[in-house]
Amino acid sequence: MALLSDSCFFVFFISLLLLGRRVHPEPTQDKQALLDFISLTPHANRPQWNSSASACSWVGVECDANQSHVVVLRLPGVGLVGPVPPNTLGRLSQLRVLSLRSNRLSGEIPADFSQLKLLHNLYLQHNLFSGEFPSSLTQLTRLTRLDLSFNNFTGKIPFSINNLTRLTGLFLENNNFSGSLPSINPAGLVNFNVSNNNLNGSIPDTLAKFQPDSFSGNPNLCGGPLSPCNPFFVSPAPSPTSNVSVVGKRSKKLSTGAIVAIAVGAGIILLLLLLLLLLCLRKRQRKENTAKPPKAAPRSVVTEAGTSSSKDDVAGGPAEAERNKLVFFEGGTYNFDLEDLLRASAEVLGKGSFGTSYKAILEEGTTVVVKRLKDVAVAKKEFEMQMEVLGKIKHEKVVPLRAFYYSKDEKLLVYDFMPSGSLSALLHGSRGSGRTPLDWDNRIKIALSAGRGLAHLHVSEKIVHGNIKASNILLRSDLEACLADFGLNPLFGSAVPPNRVAGYRAPEVVETRRVTFKSDVYSFGVLLLELLTGKAPNLASLGEEGIDLPRWVQSVVREEWTAEVFDVELMRYHNIEEEMVQLLQIAMACVSIVPAERPPIEQVVRMIEDMNRTETDDGLRQSSDDPSKGSDGHTPPRESRTTPPATP
Numbered sequence: 001m002a003l004l005s006d007s008c009f010f011v012f013f014i015s016l017l018l019l020g021r022r023v024h025p026e027p028t029q030d031k032q033a034l035l036d037f038i039s040l041t042p043h044a045n046r047p048q049w050n051s052s053a054s055a056c057s058w059v060g061v062e063c064d065a066n067q068s069h070v071v072v073l074r075l076p077g078v079g080l081v082g083p084v085p086p087n088t089l090g091r092l093s094q095l096r097v098l099s100l101r102s103n104r105l106s107g108e109i110p111a112d113f114s115q116l117k118l119l120h121n122l123y124l125q126h127n128l129f130s131g132e133f134p135s136s137l138t139q140l141t142r143l144t145r146l147d148l149s150f151n152n153f154t155g156k157i158p159f160s161i162n163n164l165t166r167l168t169g170l171f172l173e174n175n176n177f178s179g180s181l182p183s184i185n186p187a188g189l190v191n192f193n194v195s196n197n198n199l200n201g202s203i204p205d206t207l208a209k210f211q212p213d214s215f216s217g218n219p220n221l222c223g224g225p226l227s228p229c230n231p232f233f234v235s236p237a238p239s240p241t242s243n244v245s246v247v248g249k250r251s252k253k254l255s256t257g258a259i260v261a262i263a264v265g266a267g268i269i270l271l272l273l274l275l276l277l278l279l280c281l282r283k284r285q286r287k288e289n290t291a292k293p294p295k296a297a298p299r300s301v302v303t304e305a306g307t308s309s310s311k312d313d314v315a316g317g318p319a320e321a322e323r324n325k326l327v328f329f330e331g332g333t334y335n336f337d338l339e340d341l342l343r344a345s346a347e348v349l350g351k352g353s354f355g356t357s358y359k360a361i362l363e364e365g366t367t368v369v370v371k372r373l374k375d376v377a378v379a380k381k382e383f384e385m386q387m388e389v390l391g392k393i394k395h396e397k398v399v400p401l402r403a404f405y406y407s408k409d410e411k412l413l414v415y416d417f418m419p420s421g422s423l424s425a426l427l428h429g430s431r432g433s434g435r436t437p438l439d440w441d442n443r444i445k446i447a448l449s450a451g452r453g454l455a456h457l458h459v460s461e462k463i464v465h466g467n468i469k470a471s472n473i474l475l476r477s478d479l480e481a482c483l484a485d486f487g488l489n490p491l492f493g494s495a496v497p498p499n500r501v502a503g504y505r506a507p508e509v510v511e512t513r514r515v516t517f518k519s520d521v522y523s524f525g526v527l528l529l530e531l532l533t534g535k536a537p538n539l540a541s542l543g544e545e546g547i548d549l550p551r552w553v554q555s556v557v558r559e560e561w562t563a564e565v566f567d568v569e570l571m572r573y574h575n576i577e578e579e580m581v582q583l584l585q586i587a588m589a590c591v592s593i594v595p596a597e598r599p600p601i602e603q604v605v606r607m608i609e610d611m612n613r614t615e616t617d618d619g620l621r622q623s624s625d626d627p628s629k630g631s632d633g634h635t636p637p638r639e640s641r642t643t644p645p646a647t648p
């Protein structure tokens, strides 16, 4: 007998199924689970399961070849009523197919469904199930077809559906799901339906391939195969200049193509320019390397400055040496001389466009920033004149220049040290590793204070900053911004391209090599985009190479997935969408390609000040007073359903 069943196993198995004969031990555990289920669930009299017979012979039940486990359970339209009792069906550990469709089952899907690890088909359509999307189901990673349609499910469709990577069919139609559609993206998904729910917002790119009747009956859903979304930018544009570029509703296809073409073209040109520049720099550097002693480690900057000054002594005599001193400006409280500076311990803060900055701790404890300029092109006279101008600038949003040193081989600038670091570090440093994200109010505060600093430079001092970027926005302990590294371009003539950091550089600067008020505004606009998107404006962080941050933002906005533009870290704050959009519009005006279309910085500041900040008059909300914002880290993000939506 055993021999027979081994050799003709398949035939035997088929005959077993057909005759319902019991030869092997029956699935006792699964049988008990089924009996528990059916005894606790009211039903019509169709599934008359004879408890004396094998469960494998029951209507709707199929077992594996060993008859040791139930693998299929189909009970469609058998008048099951009420909730699925917990700890019954969840015990069918080998179940592959479960169909309970067309009954009157209600309540939530029991959490123990998460134990049905091998389940690949689940049909629960046409019941009265309710509650949110069952989280137990997103753990069933083998699911290929999931049908929850025609029930009474509510709440959001969770992004964690993407856990179900093998899904080929997902049917959620005729429920009451709300919120926006997540980017559902299993590779093999071919059937998809969310019709007749209560979804809103735009259809994500990943789902745009499905036909309109996969989405119908959601009055507030738009984009993709449906009609285009109302421009997200509905509020009146604060900028008169950027009407087409941002909204981009008209001539959608064409302009996307054009953008790509322009981006590719610009990319090639930029590359060529960069190559040329590199070559030039190489040559220059070689020349200088032969003229100068080799550069040494940071600690020795200072010593080197010392030797060079002594060299000057030799070259220029005592009178020259007298003049090669640290020159302090009025208003500072520092009391040290070059010798002290030379003895200070130094640590590299950063290598910038114009040279390297060091944090220098003097012996008596004072900390200053020493910037060692390289490739200065102007003569001493012009240098001193520019220093005179910069040294006079006193504004709380501008890092004060305290002193300078000029000799033939060394040019040093001394600034106040800002212990809180730069915006770049705050925004991009140790992302995702449990740090406190920079919240929205503080981003606005930084944008506004940096803008005010820049407006002071432009309007009161008539000075072009020339090097606006996140690492030059230093922060005070209260997160007020303070501009560093301003007004140095005139020292370099046209030899050194201003603002070498691609990404912040206005397009016309590449050609003219001249920074202007307008190119500052452009860089400031990029900075605003950086605050909004959380992305550093260098090419690497944008994924699509050859596209700078403004163009990337434009392309994203154009494709109507506006929400994706914003920093994910901002998604935990509520009721800021409108403000984010307003700031985005301001930023887009600043990064207009045509310089004349960029608003002057003082107007930009006014627009930021005039933004419809909600809740308080001074424009800065107390994040800690508003529990819904989750800024204290206790409120989980995105769980806003339970809190009533704020009135607009």
Ligand SMILES: *[C@@H]1O[C@H](CO)[C@@H](O)[C@H](O)[C@H]1NC(C)=O
Residues within 6 Å of the ligand: 050, 051, 052, 053
């Ligand atoms: C239940 O099964 C047993 C054994 O197979 C059989 O003797 C009995 O008649 C069945 N009862 C009903 C109601 O079908």
Ligand SMILES: *[C@@H]1O[C@H](CO)[C@@H](O)[C@H](O)[C@H]1NC(C)=O
Residues within 6 Å of the ligand: 064, 065, 066, 068
């Ligand atoms: C049948 O049972 C044997 C041991 O009893 C097991 O090794 C085998 O995997 C089982 N086959 C199936 C299809 O469950």
Ligand SMILES: *[C@@H]1O[C@H](CO)[C@@H](O)[C@H](O)[C@H]1NC(C)=O
Residues within 6 Å of the ligand: 135, 138, 139, 140, 141, 160, 163
């Ligand atoms: C995703 O699936 C894994 C098992 O592969 C599970 O441990 C995890 O909890 C699931 N995530 C969610 C959100 O359900």
Ligand SMILES: *[C@@H]1O[C@H](CO)[C@@H](O)[C@H](O)[C@H]1NC(C)=O
Residues within 6 Å of the ligand: 128, 130, 131, 152, 154
């Ligand atoms: C659907 O659920 C809502 C509450 O979530 C309830 O008020 C309503 O009666 C349910 N509808 C049906 C048909 O069960």
Ligand SMILES: *[C@@H]1O[C@H](CO)[C@@H](O)[C@H](O)[C@H]1NC(C)=O
Residues within 6 Å of the ligand: 154, 176, 178, 198
């Ligand atoms: C859908 O849910 C909303 C609340 O989220 C409720 O007001 C509405 O009546 C529900 N619609 C249906 C058809 O159950």
Ligand SMILES: *[C@@H]1O[C@H](CO)[C@@H](O)[C@H](O)[C@H]1NC(C)=O
Residues within 6 Å of the ligand: 178, 179, 180, 200, 201, 220, 645
């Ligand atoms: C979508 O609806 C939810 C409430 O269900 C609301 O909080 C959200 O603001 C809406 N989103 C859009 C874009 O209308």
Ligand SMILES: *[C@@H]1O[C@H](CO)[C@@H](O)[C@H](O)[C@H]1NC(C)=O
Residues within 6 Å of the ligand: 173, 174, 192, 193, 194, 195, 196, 211, 213, 214
């Ligand atoms: C989606 O479901 C709706 C409602 O049942 C139906 O009208 C529509 O044809 C379905 N779409 C697809 C693509 O199956």
Ligand SMILES: *[C@@H]1O[C@H](CO)[C@@H](O)[C@H](O)[C@H]1NC(C)=O
Residues within 6 Å of the ligand: 243, 244
């Ligand atoms: C948008 O700006 C262009 C010039 O850039 C102008 O010709 C056009 O009329 C403007 N459109 C609207 C709707 O203001």
